[in-house]
Amino acid sequence: MEERSKAIQDRIREKAKELLSxxxxxxxxxxxxxxxxxxxxxxxxxxxxxxxxxxxxSFCENNLSTxxxxxxxxxxxxxxxxxxxxxxxxxxxxxxFKPDQVFLIGVPCQRMVDxxxxxxxxxxxxxxxxxxxxxxxxxxxxxxxxxxxxxFLYPSCQVCIHxxxxxxxxxxxxxxxxxxxxxxxxxxxxxxxxxxxxxxxxFEKESSRCIRCYACREVCPMCYCTECFVxxxxxxxxxxxxxxxxxEFYHIVRAYHQTGRCSGCGAxxxxxxxxxxxxxLTQKLNLDVKxxxxxxxxxxxxxxxxxxxxxxxxxxxxxx
Amino acid sequence: MKxxxxxxxxxxxxxxxxxxYDLFAPVQLVEGVSVFKKIDHPDEVDLSTSNTQKPAKEIxxxxxxxxxxxxxxxxxxxxxxxxxxxxxRILFGARPCDIxxxxxxxxxxxxxxxxxxxxLEKRKKTTIIGLGCNHPLSTCFCSxxxxxxxxxxxxxxxFIDLGEAYFVELLTEKGMxxxxxxxxxxxxxxxxxxxxxxxxxxxxxxGYSIPVDGIEKRxxxxxxxxxxxxxxxxxxxxxxxxxxxxxxxxxxxxxxDEHQRGQRVRNWDSCLSPLYSLETSxxxxxxxxxxxxxxxxxxxxxxxxxxxxxxxxxxxxxxILYCPVHFDIRQAILWTSPKRPRGSERGTI
Numbered sequence: 044m045e046e047r048s049k050a051i052q053d054r055i056r057e058k059a060k061e062l063l064s065x066x067x068x069x070x071x072x073x074x075x076x077x078x079x080x081x082x083x084x085x086x087x088x089x090x091x092x093x094x095x096x097x098x099x100x101s102f103c104e105n106n107l108s109t110x111x112x113x114x115x116x117x118x119x120x121x122x123x124x125x126x127x128x129x130x131x132x133x134x135x136x137x138x139x140f141k142p143d144q145v146f147l148i149g150v151p152c153q154r155m156v157d158x159x160x161x162x163x164x165x166x167x168x169x170x171x172x173x174x175x176x177x178x179x180x181x182x183x184x185x186x187x188x189x190x191x192x193x194x195f196l197y198p199s200c201q202v203c204i205h206x207x208x209x210x211x212x213x214x215x216x217x218x219x220x221x222x223x224x225x226x227x228x229x230x231x232x233x234x235x236x237x238x239x240x241x242x243x244x245x246f247e248k249e250s251s252r253c254i255r256c257y258a259c260r261e262v263c264p265m266c267y268c269t270e271c272f273v274x275x276x277x278x279x280x281x282x283x284x285x286x287x288x289x290x291e292f293y294h295i296v297r298a299y300h301q302t303g304r305c306s307g308c309g310a311x312x313x314x315x316x317x318x319x320x321x322x323x324l325t326q327k328l329n330l331d332v333k334x335x336x337x338x339x340x341x342x343x344x345x346x347x348x349x350x351x352x353x354x355x356x357x358x359x360x361x362x363x
Numbered sequence: 364m365k366x367x368x369x370x371x372x373x374x375x376x377x378x379x380x381x382x383x384y385d386l387f388a389p390v391q392l393v394e395g396v397s398v399f400k401k402i403d404h405p406d407e408v409d410l411s412t413s414n415t416q417k418p419a420k421e422i423x424x425x426x427x428x429x430x431x432x433x434x435x436x437x438x439x440x441x442x443x444x445x446x447x448x449x450x451x452r453i454l455f456g457a458r459p460c461d462i463x464x465x466x467x468x469x470x471x472x473x474x475x476x477x478x479x480x481x482x483l484e485k486r487k488k489t490t491i492i493g494l495g496c497n498h499p500l501s502t503c504f505c506s507x508x509x510x511x512x513x514x515x516x517x518x519x520x521x522f523i524d525l526g527e528a529y530f531v532e533l534l535t536e537k538g539m540x541x542x543x544x545x546x547x548x549x550x551x552x553x554x555x556x557x558x559x560x561x562x563x564x565x566x567x568x569x570g571y572s573i574p575v576d577g578i579e580k581r582x583x584x585x586x587x588x589x590x591x592x593x594x595x596x597x598x599x600x601x602x603x604x605x606x607x608x609x610x611x612x613x614x615x616x617x618x619x620d621e622h623q624r625g626q627r628v629r630n631w632d633s634c635l636s637p638l639y640s641l642e643t644s645x646x647x648x649x650x651x652x653x654x655x656x657x658x659x660x661x662x663x664x665x666x667x668x669x670x671x672x673x674x675x676x677x678x679x680x681x682x683i684l685y686c687p688v689h690f691d692i693r694q695a696i697l698w699t700s701p702k703r704p705r706g707s708e709r710g711t712i
Contacts, residue, residue, distance in 0.1 A: 261687075
């Protein structure tokens with residue numbers, strides 16, 4: 044695994060250098076080394092001599108397409124995984140940037156590692172970590188643990204069947220085989236087994252931890268309203284306090300606004316400091332949209348999401 | 364006064380406290396996520412986390428607090444005051460950084476010119492039992508920020524984990540009231556030696572690597588620096604770093620109106636939100652993440668020291684751990700320093 048990552052990293056740097064040198068783009072947004080083990084950070088590079096700061100490994104978890112809203116007039120070379128590329132396609136359908144403004148450096152993704160799950164599997168603070176083959180080796184003050192990479196993947200990565208970017212201006216690795224590790228999102232399976240009362244209880248418990256930091260909204264490339272409904276004071280849709288109904292209202296509406304627009308990247312859930320489960324809602328909506336409209340976000344560069352358009356053939360079963 | 368409490372007596376000790384006091388302590392909500400909460404049963408208390416997600420500030424300055432209610436009687440609005448805190452309170456198991464942060468917030472909320480009664484009421488009624496940090500995390504930099512893993516200041520009682528027992532120090536008048544607590548035993552000389560060892564080990568681990576000293580002066584010259592054009596870039600503008608910060612204390616006051624009645628509520632606010640500085644005219648003096656990130660750092664390391672002679676950062680490391688894009692405040696501090704180590708901008712400190 045680490046050899047493949049290394050090869051991808053070299054090609055990202057090479058391509059970045061080329062794009063900056065020949066001025067195809069003004070900046071590259073990729074991943075850089077984090078100051079903590081198991082972490083990377085988005086890295087903005089403008090100088091072709093500094094492309095050595097770009098890296099690739101199994102911890103490149105951010106969806107960088109969220110930065111496209113900040114572009115202004117600049118042209119950007121964006122490092123994207125399969126899910127991120129789907130977000131870019133969804134955003135281009137919503138005309139968020141000019142077609143020649145974004146150059147996609149596509150990485151066929153190895154599925155990203157859930158750093159919090161790794162942290163919980165070891166007895167102390169992780170001070171060093173590296174990947175070796177299909178293992179993650181983590182070390183702390185008085186322990187060294189070898190973990191099987193496959194057991195520590197994000198839920199959204201386990202079900203992913205679009206790891207190779209569908210649209211990219213260049214692919215910096217060989218396409219990967221597109222089969223999911225599990226057929227259904229593990230939490231959706233659990234959720235669907237529950238009775239409506241139990242489902243409500245679960246949702247209530249999860250949303251009760253919300254601190255309204257809106258990190259789930261801010262990291263999501265599809266959340267870009269000039270004024271989010273929670274911030275509107277006229278009309279006021281929602282109070283700003285912590286009554287359960289307000290927290291629940293926020294989470295339901297946030298999920299519903301993603302219908303047919305969510306690429307299932309899981310960035311919202313990864314961002315939450317209170318570890319609120321969020322993707323069981325958005326991924327369930329994705330499954331519904333697939334079933335009802337045969338539509339998947341960011342797969343086609345021409346077809347609009349079902350809720351953005353009307354077709355006389357649309358299913359109308361819900362009208363009784 | 365040097366005392367100790369056997370760990371097997373901890374629960375009875377807490378149970379005993381709960382008869383007289385409202386007890387607040389760290390509680391794990393789900394695996395890996397803890398906050399300070401009012402305790403109903405000593406079993407809930409979880410001291411295994413070095414730093415809870417949400418800091419102890421919310422015991423004095425809740426994220427959402429009703430200030431008063433109002434009701435329309437005839438044509439007049441009648442104000443119904445909130446009930447005062449009746450019981451004395453204990454904050455148990457807070458770490459030195461969180462406790463130091465409470466004294467930082469106190470400088471703002473309790474002053475000569477004005478006093479925040481909501482904060483003061485809770486502060487006056489609370490006895491603080493601090494807990495030393497035997498195992499500071501790699502993200503902790505309290506020593507650089509003027510504190511240390513065993514800082515006693517602000518605590519009324521101070522606990523140090525000795526393995527089988529807690530070493531107990533009574534530090535203030537409020538603390539001395541516990542002198543005759545039936546669960547406390549007298550400490551032995553070997554306990555003192557162990558305390559010293561634990562302190563030395565923790566001090567060594569935390570170190571003094573982050574150049575917080577002199578940052579106020581450095582930032583004086585940097586208000587219009589191109590530094591701000593770059594440092595904010597990765598910030599997505601969520602509020603995690605401010606809400607989880609033990610010293611951030613901004614709030615927003617809103618009326619939750621229900622026709623004939625309502626309540627005035629104050630909620631935590633964050634300078635990283637565009638709404639924070641949005642004026643009624645529609646003008647926003649801090650229009651982008653650049654100005655907002657600058658505000659966050661300048662407030663902590665320049666404006667606050669100017670007003671109160673102390674940085675508004677205690678080095679708890681929460682903003683580093685929980686930032687979704689891994690913005691590291693230590694690096695931002697390093698970047699302002701002319702003595703920054705080579706390669707620091709590459710993500711290795």
